[in-house]
Amino acid sequence: MLQSISQPRTPKFMLAERVDSTPRMLAVSVLLVLMLALSVFFLKHFPTGEVAMPLSQQNLTLASGQQVQLLLYANSRTNNHILQSRATILASALLQCRKTVWQQVYLSISHEKQIMNVTMKGSKDGHFQLRNIKASDVDRHMGFFNQQWLAGVNLCE
Amino acid sequence: MNKAWIWLVLVLAVVLAVVRLSIGQQQPETQLLLNCSSELYDHQQGGNSRQYFMLMDVQAQNHNVVLNYRYFSTDGQPLGSVKLGGTIKRRPAGAAYDISITHKDEQLLQDVKPSHMDYLSYISNLNLTNKASHPMVIEMLDTDEQQHYAVIRSQPGNAVYGCRLQD
Known part of the structure; x- marks a missing residue:
């Protein structure tokens, strides 16, 4: 019982491509960078509350x-x-x-x-x-x- | 699985490019022509008061701007002028312009100097001498293109002007 907890279980159903995670990580990073760029872009181009309000x-x-x-x-x-x-x-x-x-x-x-x-x-x-x-x-x-x-x-x- | 990611990234890149392009088209080059005239009243020590007249024109084309302040006596005699030149950039929301004055041309034709001219001369000198550039902001408070007018606020000075807006 104790042995089964301490030992990491190897999943039985693992896809072959999951073993090498480098391309997936790369895609995720590229996606994150793109999303960040998109947010920065929108923030810069559509700022709100710019019209001067009277006192x-x-x-x-x-x-x-x-x-x-x-x-x-x-x-x-x-x-x-x-x-x-x-x-x-x-x-x-x-x-x-x-x-x-x-x-x-x-x-x-x-x-x-x-x-x-x-x-x-x-x-x-x-x-x-x-x-x-x-x-x-x-x-x-x-x-x-x-x-x-x-x-x-x-x-x- | 991998292909789906690549497609998603590609689609995002295309969306980004399209948005960038459409915004570029929405914002044409800056063009602004304003003619503003104002009565000036100077209150001096001892309760003396003098009256002048001022014409202020803003001419902006592409990235260049000229602000011309001309001062007159009440009978129409030119007293002097301050001409400020520099670059202009419209803020993305479109309701304000950032101006950077890099040169000026000042003329005093008579002995009298309205205090508005004195103030403008002093504040622009201060920045042009110390920082080589005098920053200004023009905010459009109320614009009506049908009636051809705009109420603007100019900084520094927090000055409100009602102006004729030319096409």
Whole structure:
């Protein structure tokens, strides 16, 4: 009984080609390498999640019932308090428009908090409209960016 | 038994080749033409404010790209320009372009320099002097080929632009 366990049993039904496993091993390795190449290839060519997502977006409804979408773009999820606070000012300025040509408003700020970017997109009498505003501030606090200034640059138009 | 393995490997190789070929056809050479115009407002110390105007064009053909920033006073006087040239590569998903700027041509025609120009000049100088190449990224945030516009974001600077898109 003990002897039968310790001694490896030779299988009775063994195919002749199984004895020499080299070609089979080679085929398996080639197959594995090919599968690996295929996965790497697909990963490189079809990456997901590449489209830049806004930090936040909100829909504003004007008194006239018109909808304006405000989109904020930042490089990271943190340390965006200047951007957020300016967005609040921009949103309330937009809400004060009786009517506006803009349907979408993009807001972003440079890394060094030096340049503020406002891009507006909409249509007027069936014609497509775009407007870009870039404002810089030497003291980097964007203190100028207030209701009064936004009214001065005719934000609604 | 062995033959089956060889066939499987062969079929896999053929699939790989076909996929590679079809992707090569799907992605034609990069071509991008954007015209962007922007109002510039500079806020200086003491509450002074100045206004300028900027035109920014992106021209990409095959692997080459030129970004031309031109600055004007509000009455249309040219103030200066920054022309960046280099190579461009479209990312596989197609929504962004990686740019490597290798040379630039800068002109200042008047005494005044808008701070946007100052910033662009400074940041590109920094990389061109230290690393011989200034990396940039253009992301397409919203593209409408029917209406001929694109909203893009350019890095460095995290700058959003609404641009006319030319065919």
